[in-house]
Amino acid sequence: MKNILVFAAICCVAFSSILKAEGFDGERLAAVMEAQPEDVQARYAYRHPLETLEFFEIAPGSVVVEALPGRGWYTKILAPYLGPEGSLAGADYSQDMYPLFGFFSEEQLKAKETWTTDWVAGTAEWGMEDAAPISAFVFGSMPEEMKGSADTVLFIRALHNLFRFENDGQFLTTALQNAFDVLKPGGTVGIVQHHARQEMPDEWAMGQNGYLKYRFVMDAMKGAGFEFVGAIDANANDLDQPSADDLVWRLPPSLVTSKEDPELREKMKAIGESNRMTLKFRKPE
Numbered sequence: 642m643k644n645i646l647v648f649a650a651i652c653c654v655a656f657s658s659i660l661k662a663e664g665f666d667g668e669r670l671a672a673v674m675e676a677q678p679e680d681v682q683a684r685y686a687y688r689h690p691l692e693t694l695e696f697f698e699i700a701p702g703s704v705v706v707e708a709l710p711g712r713g714w715y716t717k718i719l720a721p722y723l724g725p726e727g728s729l730a731g732a733d734y735s736q737d738m739y740p741l742f743g744f745f746s747e748e749q750l751k752a753k754e755t756w757t758t759d760w761v762a763g764t765a766e767w768g769m770e771d772a773a774p775i776s777a778f779v780f781g782s783m784p785e786e787m788k789g790s791a792d793t794v795l796f797i798r799a800l801h802n803l804f805r806f807e808n809d810g811q812f813l814t815t816a817l818q819n820a821f822d823v824l825k826p827g828g829t830v831g832i833v834q835h836h837a838r839q840e841m842p843d844e845w846a847m848g849q850n851g852y853l854k855y856r857f858v859m860d861a862m863k864g865a866g867f868e869f870v871g872a873i874d875a876n877a878n879d880l881d882q883p884s885a886d887d888l889v890w891r892l893p894p895s896l897v898t899s900k901e902d903p904e905l906r907e908k909m910k911a912i913g914e915s916n917r918m919t920l921k922f923r924k925p926e
Contacts, residue, residue: 664700666722667691673722681714684894687914688833690718692875697831697921702726703792705773706823708780708816709733709799713764716775720764723773730787731760731777732794732819734802734812741806780816787823794820797833798917800858801889805848817865824924830867833876834858835889836918842885851889855918867922876917889915 670691674682699705701724710716710731720729736753739745745753752759757777764775778784803813820830837846837854846854859869881892891898892909899906 664703665695665698666701667695669701670694670718670722673718676721677717681717684714684914687876687878687893688714689875690715692873693831693833693919694719694722696871696873696875696919697793697795698829699723699793699831704728704790706730706732706791706794706820708794708796708820710760713767715795715797716764717767717769720769720772720775724771725773727773729773729775730791731775732783732816733757733760733777733779735779735781735810735815737781737810738802738806738812741809742802780812780819783819783823789823789825791823791828792825793829793831794824795831796820797831798835800832800834801848801851801853803848804853804857804861813861814865817861817867821866821924826924826926828924829870830862830922830924832858832862832920832922833917834920835915836877838882838916841883845885850883850887851915852883858918858920862920862922866925868925870921870923872918872920874919876919878913878916880912881914881916 674685674690701722703723704727705719705723707715707719707729716729716731723729733756739750739753757779760777761775778787803816807813824830835852837852839854841852843854846852846857863869883889888898892912892915894914896906896909899909
């Protein structure tokens with residue numbers, strides 16, 4: 642009798658995993674991607690949204706939190722893919738973190754005070770049809786009612802500044818605690834992050850140059866209570882070989898170091914976007 646119960650339990654777990662894996666809808670996502678404007682599609686070769694979102698097990702109807710959504714490159718794909726039955730929340734850095742960058746004007750810092758409403762209003766102007774409802778919050782001020790509601794939290798090129806300024810206000814600690822709290826038991830965290838080579842100096846790879854080392858991310862996530870699930874190489878780029886004098890933003894699409902140097906600009910374009918780790922973690926059941 643005991644063996645039968647054990648076998649039944651194993652079957653239930655396996656069947657649950659299959660259902661979750663089958664929740665991803667590749668055809669639906671491909672259709673959403675095909676409908677995107679040319680400037681969005683131009684980045685597919687570097688960002689691989691189809692492979693990435695499949696690895697993160699994101700299904701239509703899911704509740705997703707997207708950290709640092711910025712101008713909405715992934716938002717414009719996620720919202721119509723999730724559909725009206727799902728929901729998408731953008732999560733920005735704490736307002737206290739932005740002065741630490743040192744280059745934001747007083748006007749820009751003032752605008753951060755209304756980011757949650759401004760960003761949601763901005764997404765309404767994108768004309769997305771049959772899209773998930775969109776909301777927003779700031780790390781450190783997550784609404785209490787959101788706790789335990791999300792299926793997935795995404796940190797896509799969003800961790801480096803949290804690491805960079807951690808000692809100035811525990812911004813990384815707060816963001817990861819919010820991620821843990823907002824997830825349902827068994828919910829996942831998907832990370833895509835500029836990946837520093839192992840031989841680079843640790844002090845260079847603490848976020849200020851855009852890159853992080855694999856072990857830094859692993860240690861932070863495990864320290865925050867998450868379990869490591871796996872990794873894929875979909876967003877790796879072996880051509881990205883920065884020196885200790887380089888920033889990740891020398892590469893496309895930013896190209897900040899070659900605005901006045903056409904020859905260098907073409908070299909950076911030939912490298913493509915950065916080498917990135919793609920990791921998946923899970924909140925324990």
